[in-house]
Amino acid sequence: MKGELLLLSNAIVLLQVVCSCPDKCHCHLSTHFVDCSQQGLAEIPSHLPPQTQILHLQDNQIYHLPAFAFRSVPRLTTLNLSNNSLSNLAPGAFHGLQHLQVLNLAQNSLLSLESRLFHSLPQLKELDLSSNNISHLPTSLGKPWENLTVFAVQQNQLQQLDRPLLESMPWLRLLLLKENLWKCNCHLLGLKLWLEKFIFKGGITDGVICGSPDTWKGKDLLKIPYELYQLCPLPAPDPVSSQAQRPRSAHGAVPRPPENHSSGERDLSECELKPKPKPANLRHAFATVIVTGVVCGIVCLMMLAAAIYGCTYAAIAAQYHGGRLAQANEPAKMEGKNYQPESFNLK
Ligand SMILES: *[C@@H]1O[C@H](CO)[C@@H](O)[C@H](O)[C@H]1NC(C)=O
Ligand SMILES: *[C@@H]1O[C@H](CO)[C@@H](O)[C@H](O)[C@H]1NC(C)=O
Ligand SMILES: *[C@@H]1O[C@H](CO)[C@@H](O)[C@H](O)[C@H]1NC(C)=O
Ligand SMILES: *[C@@H]1O[C@H](CO)[C@@H](O)[C@H](O)[C@H]1NC(C)=O
Ligand SMILES: *[C@@H]1O[C@H](CO)[C@@H](O)[C@H](O)[C@H]1NC(C)=O
Numbered sequence: 001m002k003g004e005l006l007l008l009s010n011a012i013v014l015l016q017v018v019c020s021c022p023d024k025c026h027c028h029l030s031t032h033f034v035d036c037s038q039q040g041l042a043e044i045p046s047h048l049p050p051q052t053q054i055l056h057l058q059d060n061q062i063y064h065l066p067a068f069a070f071r072s073v074p075r076l077t078t079l080n081l082s083n084n085s086l087s088n089l090a091p092g093a094f095h096g097l098q099h100l101q102v103l104n105l106a107q108n109s110l111l112s113l114e115s116r117l118f119h120s121l122p123q124l125k126e127l128d129l130s131s132n133n134i135s136h137l138p139t140s141l142g143k144p145w146e147n148l149t150v151f152a153v154q155q156n157q158l159q160q161l162d163r164p165l166l167e168s169m170p171w172l173r174l175l176l177l178k179e180n181l182w183k184c185n186c187h188l189l190g191l192k193l194w195l196e197k198f199i200f201k202g203g204i205t206d207g208v209i210c211g212s213p214d215t216w217k218g219k220d221l222l223k224i225p226y227e228l229y230q231l232c233p234l235p236a237p238d239p240v241s242s243q244a245q246r247p248r249s250a251h252g253a254v255p256r257p258p259e260n261h262s263s264g265e266r267d268l269s270e271c272e273l274k275p276k277p278k279p280a281n282l283r284h285a286f287a288t289v290i291v292t293g294v295v296c297g298i299v300c301l302m303m304l305a306a307a308i309y310g311c312t313y314a315a316i317a318a319q320y321h322g323g324r325l326a327q328a329n330e331p332a333k334m335e336g337k338n339y340q341p342e343s344f345n346l347k
Pocket of ligand 2: 058059078080081082083102104
């Protein structure tokens, strides 16, 4: 009798696992949609229907995701965890979600993400990490994340974003970056170059507004002139040519986007993008102006002197001439007078 009861209860538990819905959730079994949002949940409810494809867990207080947190729902395609209290994710938290396409982790308290996390989601198309406290993302993912088209990290604490990470997302269409603490120094050159190419290819972004240094605060990264980046060491394509590629020449060409970046921008020095060339140019310009002014002044003085001399000379000459003319006129008149009669005489 006891054994039968046990069997029965086991069967009931099994039945619950297969068909039931967790207390605080609404399960729409026909559409494989389970809604557990706004229930004050502190952790992932157990006994989720294994067929679940869309799982809403937003607006709860879930603060921790253990490894394999979604092992019981391997068919998930959409997982919404926005507006929870997640501050860290176990590296294997999303393991087993081979079909997940949309993951919303917005409005949590995440501080950083590991590349292992990304690797466990091969089919992911949309990742929303906005409104967290993320100050660090992986430098690179190592291999391309082929299906990702939307990557949102706006409203975080990011100061830089490494180009190799973005290059791991070759099919990205929408990239949201606003309201971070972008540090517009040499580290962001890679991002600038990548963004230009991205926009050129039709990608959409909300832009990068610098948070520091003070010189560039509030400025759009894409509008910072290229000339200022000439002081930056280029992200080296390979260690051999890295020394030969430092663009130091004042009139050198715009640094070209290197096609290959295995070592990434990591070895860039902490080079601030201060508008240094400008004061130098200004000083140069001032010097030019002063020299020109002095030369002009001298020339003007010389011309003035020449003019005065000329005038004086002309005046003296005129006076002299005048005297001579006066003297010379008389004989001329006389000659004329003499001549006239002569001509008369000739006539
Ligand atoms: C976040 O969830 C809480 C409940 O946990 C809710 O009261 C609040 O309105 C939600 N915030 C937003 C922005 O949706
Ligand atoms: C996730 O939930 C948030 C808050 O309710 C909502 O704004 C957002 O559109 C949802 N995203 C998805 C992909 O379901
Ligand atoms: C973000 O982190 C800072 C410290 O790094 C902390 O003061 C702040 O409260 C955090 N904000 C959130 C929303 O967790
Ligand atoms: C991307 O998605 C397609 C189907 O949507 C799938 O066939 C392909 O394997 C996915 N790419 C990767 C790298 O998993
Ligand atoms: C990048 O470098 C790797 C070896 O480091 C090489 O196999 C690959 O062809 C290079 N890609 C380009 C675009 O040069």
